[in-house]
Each structure stands twice: as C-alpha cells, then as structure tokens.
Amino acid sequence: MNNTRTRPAPALHTTRGRGRWRGYLYVLPALAVYLAFAVLPALHTAYLSFFDWDGVTLGEWVGLDNYREILLEDPVLRRSVLNALVLVAFFSLLPIAFGLAMTGLLARHRRPGMGAYRFLFMLPQVVPLVAVGVTWRWLYGDDGLVNQTFRAVGLDGVTRAWLGDFDAALVAVGLVGTWVLSGLCMMLFLSGVQKVDPSLYEAARLDGAGPVREFVSVTLPHLRGEVAVAMTVTLVAALASFDIVYVTTNGGPGEQTTVPGLLVYRLAFSDGRVGLAAALAVVLSCLILVLVYAVNRLSRPERAE
Incomplete structure (x- = not known):
C-alpha cells in the first residue's frame, strides 16, 4: 500500500x-x-521656494513672499509666463496643424521616397538645439537668408533685424520652434496612420468622400491618441523652452522674449536669488501639469453609455 x-x-x-x-x-x-x-x-x-537664499549664506524663511512677487508684484516675471503661453501657439498648435496637414497628404496614397521625407522632417530633432539657435540667428540677421529672400522678391520694406525688433522677436523665435517640432508631430501622426484599416479608406472613397472628408472622417479619429501625445510633448517644450531663446535672443530685446526657463537660470546663477528662482520653477511646473492634465482629459475616448 x-x-x-x-x-x-x-x-x-x-x-x-x-x-x-x-x-x-x-x-x-x-x-x-x-x-x-x-x-x-x-x-x-x-x-x-519658501526662502530668501543667495545660494551661499544661510537662507531666511519668507513663506509665500516669492510666490506673491511672481504673481502680483514683478511685471517681468508675469511677462515671462505670458511669453511662454504665446510660444505655445508656435511650439504646439502650429506644428500639430502642419503635421496633420502633411499626414493627410502623404497617408492617402503610398508614395515613393517616404524614407527621405521622414529623414528631412526629423532632421531638426537630431541637430542640437544650440546649433539650431545659432543657425537661425544667422538666418534672421541683417544680411541673412530671410532678408535676402525678401529683397530678392522686391519686399525691401519688410526686412528688419528680426531678433532685435520689439514686435517681431517673439514671433521669430516661435517660428524656430515650429520648424523644430513639426517633423516630430508629423512622424507621430504617420506612425498612427499605419494602424488604420485600409478598407476604411476604400469604403470612404466608394461613398464618394474626397480627400478632406476622408481625412476628417477616417484618419483624424484614429489619431486621437497621437494628437494627445504630440500636444503633451510640444506643450512641455513651449513652456520649458530655454535653449533656443538663450542662444538666439537671450530674452531680448528688452524683455520681449524672456521666458520662465531663462529667468530661472538668471535668478539662480546670475542674480543670486535662488529662492525666487525655485518659486518660479514651481509655478512653471504647476502650469505644465495643469495643461497636460487638461489635454489628457480631453483626449480620453468617450465611454459608451
């Protein structure tokens, strides 16, 4: 047993x-x-951020005074936040719109040379932003390619020192961000298009849909997640921008292109106001978190009732 x-x-x-x-x-x-x-x-x-500290001596507790100065008292600090919000249009909205437009043109039909397209549009992501800033500073110069192009077509009155003009400097810096981030957005959207069933395009064409209707009804709904990712990445790039602004204008002329990232650097390492710099960094981080949270909430698919 x-x-x-x-x-x-x-x-x-x-x-x-x-x-x-x-x-x-x-x-x-x-x-x-x-x-x-x-x-x-x-x-x-x-x-x-709750201290008045120069980075060397013993700090003094000031409570919320640094935040009060940022939000209520110092116009330069408030202006830097507004400049960052303006850059959102150039670093985020324009690249996403351009990326969607290029995706609509390239995704409808498979064209030869797509590898070359991807390489050219992703090139700004490979080049260091410092090199990008130096290059565009030369392009925007008095004898740079931008002014030479305007003179060649007879628009001499439009030429100016773009990065030194009080009205045009922020827009000029923003367009650099548009050039840098448009390729990234387009690559994200082109990757998202690969998951769309080709039969949906065929069905739309059989129903008589044109290119615009096909893009709005078929392509765009399937890119909801990719648009949310692109919006998140570009929002952070816009609000935390430093490299391009520092190299091209260093915040000038005056304070026209000053952004929070540049001010944090100045306050901490040039002015010896580490506590105020930390408070500005916290405000900037909170602003980024709020906007990213809003983007993620809006991009969630609606639940079926």
Whole structure:
C-alpha cells in the first residue's frame, strides 16, 4: 500500500500574491532612481521656494513672499509666463496643424521616397538645439537668408533685424520652434496612420468622400491618441523652452522674449536669488501639469453609455 502523501496544490491567491510582489521587486531599482533624481530634487526645489537664499549664506524663511512677487508684484516675471503661453501657439498648435496637414497628404496614397521625407522632417530633432539657435540667428540677421529672400522678391520694406525688433522677436523665435517640432508631430501622426484599416479608406472613397472628408472622417479619429501625445510633448517644450531663446535672443530685446526657463537660470546663477528662482520653477511646473492634465482629459475616448 502506497503511503506517499501528495502535497496540496498552493492556493491560487497565494501564487498570485507572490507574483505580484515579485513584480514589485523588479521595478524597485527604477523607482529608486526616479525618486533620487526626480521626486526628491523637485521636493527640495519646492522647499527652497519658501526662502530668501543667495545660494551661499544661510537662507531666511519668507513663506509665500516669492510666490506673491511672481504673481502680483514683478511685471517681468508675469511677462515671462505670458511669453511662454504665446510660444505655445508656435511650439504646439502650429506644428500639430502642419503635421496633420502633411499626414493627410502623404497617408492617402503610398508614395515613393517616404524614407527621405521622414529623414528631412526629423532632421531638426537630431541637430542640437544650440546649433539650431545659432543657425537661425544667422538666418534672421541683417544680411541673412530671410532678408535676402525678401529683397530678392522686391519686399525691401519688410526686412528688419528680426531678433532685435520689439514686435517681431517673439514671433521669430516661435517660428524656430515650429520648424523644430513639426517633423516630430508629423512622424507621430504617420506612425498612427499605419494602424488604420485600409478598407476604411476604400469604403470612404466608394461613398464618394474626397480627400478632406476622408481625412476628417477616417484618419483624424484614429489619431486621437497621437494628437494627445504630440500636444503633451510640444506643450512641455513651449513652456520649458530655454535653449533656443538663450542662444538666439537671450530674452531680448528688452524683455520681449524672456521666458520662465531663462529667468530661472538668471535668478539662480546670475542674480543670486535662488529662492525666487525655485518659486518660479514651481509655478512653471504647476502650469505644465495643469495643461497636460487638461489635454489628457480631453483626449480620453468617450465611454459608451
């Protein structure tokens, strides 16, 4: 007679619990890195924003005075936030509109040379932004290519020192951002088009839909997620812009192109007002979080009733 006892099978919930804890262990190293290099510095920055500190001597607790100065007292600080919001139109809205237009033209029919298109439009993403700023500073110069083009077509009255003009400097900087980010948006949308069933396009054409109707009814609804990603990335690029502005205008002329990222650098490393710089960084971060949250809420698919 066989007296061997068989072990009972482990409970299902026990197995699942072990698997869950094993999964948590796998992400602990990444979580530790994120906490050390992202969360803790952000919390330390928020802590410094309540002090009047020059970065060397002992700081003095001032409470919400730094935030009051940003939001109510200092016009330069408020102007920098408004400039960043203006740049949203050039860094975000225009690149997304251009990317959607190019996607509508290129996605309707498969054309030869798509690899060359992708390379040319993604080139600004490969080039360092400092090099981009130097290049466009030369293009916008008195004898740069932009003014030479206007003179060649007889529009001498339009030429100006674009980056030194009080009315045109912010627009000129914004157009640089449009050039940089349009290729990224187009690549995101072209990748999203690949998941669209070709039979939907065929059905739309059989129903007599033209290119515009086909794009609005078939292509655009399937790009909702990609548009949300592009909006998020470009919003952050617009509100946190520093490289292009620093290299092209350094915030000038006057304060016409000053943005929060540039002011944080000046306040912390040039003026010795680290507490005020930290407060401005916190305000900028909160503004980015609010706008990104709004974009994600609006981009969620509607639930079926």
